[in-house]
Amino acid sequence: MADAARRGTEYLESLETRHVFPREADIARLRDALHAPMPSGPTTGAEVLRFLDHYGSPATVASAGGRYFGFVTGGALPATVASHMLATAWDQNCITFTSSPAAALFDEAAFRWLKEIFKLPAETMGAFVQGATAANFTALAAARHEVLARAGWNVEEQGLRGSPGVTVIVGEEVHGSINRVLPLLGFGRAQLVRVPVDDQGRLRADQLPAIEGPTIVCIQAGNVNSGAFDPAPAIIDRAQAGGAWVHVDGAFGLWAAASAKRRHLVEAFERADSWATDAHKWLNVPYDCGIAFVRHPDAQRAAMSISGDYLMMGGRDAIELTLDNSRRARGVDVWAALQSLGRQGLAELVDRNCDQAKWLAGELKAAGIGILNDVVLNQVVVSLGDDVGTKRMIAALQQSGQAWCGGTRWHGQEAMRISISAWATTDKDMRTTLRSILAAAER
Ligand SMILES: *Cc1c(COP(=O)(O)O)cnc(C)c1O
Numbered sequence: 001m002a003d004a005a006r007r008g009t010e011y012l013e014s015l016e017t018r019h020v021f022p023r024e025a026d027i028a029r030l031r032d033a034l035h036a037p038m039p040s041g042p043t044t045g046a047e048v049l050r051f052l053d054h055y056g057s058p059a060t061v062a063s064a065g066g067r068y069f070g071f072v073t074g075g076a077l078p079a080t081v082a083s084h085m086l087a088t089a090w091d092q093n094c095i096t097f098t099s100s101p102a103a104a105l106f107d108e109a110a111f112r113w114l115k116e117i118f119k120l121p122a123e124t125m126g127a128f129v130q131g132a133t134a135a136n137f138t139a140l141a142a143a144r145h146e147v148l149a150r151a152g153w154n155v156e157e158q159g160l161r162g163s164p165g166v167t168v169i170v171g172e173e174v175h176g177s178i179n180r181v182l183p184l185l186g187f188g189r190a191q192l193v194r195v196p197v198d199d200q201g202r203l204r205a206d207q208l209p210a211i212e213g214p215t216i217v218c219i220q221a222g223n224v225n226s227g228a229f230d231p232a233p234a235i236i237d238r239a240q241a242g243g244a245w246v247h248v249d250g251a252f253g254l255w256a257a258a259s260a261k262r263r264h265l266v267e268a269f270e271r272a273d274s275w276a277t278d279a280h281k282w283l284n285v286p287y288d289c290g291i292a293f294v295r296h297p298d299a300q301r302a303a304m305s306i307s308g309d310y311l312m313m314g315g316r317d318a319i320e321l322t323l324d325n326s327r328r329a330r331g332v333d334v335w336a337a338l339q340s341l342g343r344q345g346l347a348e349l350v351d352r353n354c355d356q357a358k359w360l361a362g363e364l365k366a367a368g369i370g371i372l373n374d375v376v377l378n379q380v381v382v383s384l385g386d387d388v389g390t391k392r393m394i395a396a397l398q399q400s401g402q403a404w405c406g407g408t409r410w411h412g413q414e415a416m417r418i419s420i421s422a423w424a425t426t427d428k429d430m431r432t433t434l435r436s437i438l439a440a441a442e443r
Contacts, residue, residue, distance in 0.1 A: 001085075001089070003046060003049055004049055004085070005085065007049065007053045007057075008081065008085075011053070011057050012064060012065075012078075012081075014057075015062045015064060015065030015066075015424075016065065016066075018058075018062055018401075019062070019401030020061070020062045020065065020067050020068055020401055020402065020403055020404040021061055021062075021398055021401060021404050022058060022059045022060060022061065023058075023401075026058040026059045027059050029055060029058070029059070030055045030056060030058075030059040033051070033055040034055075061404070062404075063075065063404075063422075064076060064422075064424065065422075065424055066422060066424040066425040066426055066429035067402065067403040067404070067425070067429050067432065067433055068403070068404050068422065069403065069404065069405045069406075069417075069418045069419050069420060069433070070404050070405060070406040070419070071406060071419065072224065072251065072252045072278075072281050072282075072378075072379075072419040072421055073281065073419065073421060073422070074280060074281045074282055074283065074284040074285075074421045074422055074423070075284050075422040075423055075424045076284055076285060076286040077284045077285065077336075077337050077340060077341070077423050078340075079336045079337065079339070079340035080284065080285045080286055080333045080336050080337050080340070081286060082336075083332050083333050083335075083336035084285075084286045084332075084333055086332075087328070087329045087332040087333065088328075090102070090329065090332075092328070092329045093326050093327070094107070094318055094327050094328065094329050094330075094331075095317075095318065095319045095325055095326060095327070096317040096318070096319055097316055097317055100329065102329075103329035103331060103332065104316040104317075104318070105316075106329060106331040106332045106335045107126075107128065107316055107318065107329075107330075107331035108316050108331075109331070109335055110126075110331045110334040110335040110338065111126035111331075113335075113338050114126060114291065114293075114334070114338075115293075117255075117257055117258050117346070118254055118257050118266075118270065118275070118277075118293070119257060119270045120270055120275070120293055120295070121270065121295055123295055123296075123297065124293050124294065124295045124297075125293070125294050125295075125297040125300055125321060126291060126292070126293050127291070127292045127293075127294075127300070127318060127321035127322045128279075128289060128290070128291060128318070128322075128327075128330035128331055128334070129290045129291070129292055129322050129323075129324070130288045130289075130290055131251075131278055131280065131288055131289070131290035132175075132177060132249065132251035132276045132277060132278045132281075132290045133177035133180065133181060133290070134290055134292070134322070134323070135251075135276030135277065135278075135290040135291055135292035136175075136177050136178050136181050136247070136249055136276045136292075137181040137184065137185070137323070138276075138292035138294070138300070138303075138304065138321070138322050138323065139247050139274035139275065139276055139292045139293070139294055139300075140178075140181060140182065140185055140216065140218075140247055140274075141185060141300075141303040141304065142274060142294045142296060142299040142300040142302075142303045142304075143216045143245040143247055143273065143274060143299075144166065144185050144186075144187075144216070144303065145299045145300075145302045145303040146245055146273075146296055146299035147166055147214035147215060147216060147244070147245050148163060148164065148166065148214055149299070149302070150214065150243070151164040151213070151214050152164075154302075156302060156303065160186040164213065164214055165213065165214070166187065166213075166214045166215070166216065167193060167209075167211075167213060167214065167215040167216070168182060168187045168191070168192050168193065168215075168216045168218070169192070169193045169195060169208065169209070169211075169215065169216070169217045169218065169244075170192050170193070170194055170195070170203075170218045171194070171195050171197050171201070171202070171203030171218075171219070171220065171230060172194050172195065172196055172197045172203075173197050173201040173203075173220075173223055173224075173225070174192075174194075174218060174220070174249075175220065175224050175249055175251070177249070177251075178218055178249060193209055195207050195208055195209075199411070200223065200226045200228035200373060200374055201223040201225060201226050201228050201410075202223070202228050202229065202230050202231060203219060203220070203230040203231070203235065205231050205234035205235050205238065208235065208238050208239075210242070211238060211239055211241070211242025211243070211244050212242055212243075215239070215242060215243070215244035215245070216244065216245045216246075216247060217235065217239040217244050217245070217246045217247070218247050218248075218249060219232060219235055219236075219246060219247070219248055219249070219269075219272070220248070220249050220250070220253070221248055221249070221250030221253035221254045221256070221265075221266055221269050221275075222249075222250060222251065222252050222253020222254070222256075222377060222379075223253075223379075224251075224379075225373065225379065225381050225408055225410045225415075225417055226372075226373035226374070226376075226379055226381060226410075227252075227253065227357075227373065227375070227376055227377035227378060227379030228373070228374070228376060228377075229253060229256075229265050229266065229269075229376070232248075232266075232267065232268040232269045232271070232272070233267060233268040236268055236271045236272060240271070245273045245274070246271075246272040246273050246274075247272065247273065247274045247275070247276070248269050248272045248274070248275045248276070249276050250266075250269065250275055250276065250277045251276065251277055251278045251281060251290075252277075252278060252281045252282050252377075252378070252419075252421060253265070253266070253377060254266060254269070254275060254277040255277070255281075255282040255283070255350055256350065256377060257269075258343075258346045258347050258349075258350050259347045259350040259351050259354070260347065261351055262350065262351070262354060262377070265376065265377070272295075273294070273295050273296065274292070274293060274294045274295060274296075275292075275293040276290065276291070276292055276293075277290070277291050277293075278290050278291070279291055279330070279333070279334050279337070281421055282349070282350065282353075282378075282421045283334065283337050283338075283346075284337065284349070284421075284422065284423040285333040285334055285336075285337050286333060289330045289333060289334065291334075292321075292322065297321075300320075300321055301320050301321070304320060304321055304322055304323065305319075305320045306319055306320070306325065349423055350378075352425075353378045353420040353421055353422070353425065354377055354378050354420075356378075356420050356425060356427070356430050357375050357377065357378045357379065357380050357418070357420045358375050359430060360380055360418065360420075360430055360433065360434060361375040361380045363434050364380075364382060364434070364437065364438075367438055367441075369382060369383075369384065369437075369438075369441055370382065370383040370384065370385055372410060372411065372413075372415055373410075378419060378420045378421055379417065379418070379419055379420075380417070380418040380420075381408070381410055381415045381416070381417055381418075382405075382415060382416040382417075382418065382437070383413055383414065383415045383416070384441060387413060387414040389441075390407075390413070390414045390415060390416060391407065391414055392443065393416060393437070393440045393441045393443070394406070394407045394416045394440075396439075396440035396443045397416070397436055397437055397440035400436050400439065400440060402432055402433070402435075402436035403429075403432065403433040403436045403437070405417060405418050405437075
């Protein structure tokens with residue numbers, strides 16, 4: 001344990017100077033080392049750890065450091081790396097209050113604070129899951145239950161065959177995770193009503209169809225490319241007038257609520273019926289940790305409950321709220337992150353990353369490089385104007401080892417997406433990144 005802590009600390013300190021993406025040779029070395037038969041006898045824990053560090057560490061992606069901007073990826077705050085280690089030693093199974101009173105209490109405390117941050121209604125129930133994908137699934141299962149129950153149909157008992165039709169409305173730039181979970185709930189991708197979006201990828205409220213009958217409307221707080229927010233006030237007014245359930249995918253964007261300067265971006269989102277967000281992105285806790293919030297706990301229980309048998313002590317019973325039975329104590333890391341940051345620290349984290357995104361976009365623009373989005377949050381979409389050149393720039397940047405950004409296709413062109421969501425990213429990292437992008441664009 002102590003050796004793991006020491007090696008972990010040294011690893012984190014090494015991130016500053018190493019290649020962000022591992023070198024080919026280091027990946028090959030690990031591959032070769034792992035190409036071995038299972039040992040017939042035991043290996044000491046110290047030897048196992050030495051192997052992991054010697055072969056594994058150099059082959060990792062330095063996404064815990066300050067210059068990894070791929071996908072939307074947070075690092076892990078030091079307090080949460082530590083809390084994760086301790087909670088792993090606890091090894092609590094967090095099915096019910098009875099299976100781990102401590103874990104249930106940390107969950108409750110974390111949710112009390114999270115609901116304050118996001119200004120969610122008091123009746124809202126929170127549940128920890130693997131990620132925003134699972135959070136979208138959990139919330140949409142509750143939505144499916146509720147809109148059908150209002151039409152006199154119990155979908156968990158009666159299934160979908162013969163049920164009243166459910167209209168599911170999404171924006172044309174809905175996140176892939178929603179496209180993935182809706183079919184699992186019996187809503188085929190070809191059956192979705194896809195509403196046109198504007199130049200920032202925001203769902204156009206004036207293009208919403210008439211809403212009647214069982215309906216679920218999925219909106220976004222934070223488009224995965226542009227970071228833009230759907231116009232929640234207008235959409236929610238329309239949707240709720242028609243009796244629809246509104247679900248918010250706010251995997252990273254919902255965290256704008258933590259900043260006084262950016263809270264206006266999430267105006268009215270708290271009037272929705274359910275929300276999905278991630279803690280492993282902008283809150284910077286270790287993987288994996290997503291959060292589902294549902295304002296109708298009875299609908300969530302109806303959709304997810306396994307049976308009454310498990311309930312023994314009447315505290316928080318996580319098993320009633322998500323697909324997981326056995327699970328780890330995710331609430332511990334979230335509590336540790338919020339406790340270590342405090343309100344100010346969290347606001348500062350969000351604001352710093354947003355300011356860094358704005359600064360970088362401004363510098364790139366000044367150097368004649370195209371920025372495709374309005375930089376309202378932490379996302380910057382970059383293009384050189386021709387697809388081949390843009391792809392070459394992305395490859396050159398990735399090979400430089402100085403920073404890592406991924407590619408995306410947005411509004412008909414290839415683009416590089418820069419997502420700044422790590423606590424570890426300093427202004428010095430941003431200057432290094434700017435130089436590296438400019439060098440990559442020149443090549
Ligand atoms: C990352 C992301 C997801 C999926 O989150 P996971 O934690 O990877 O499951 C969903 N929606 C949006 C907008 C995202 O950015």
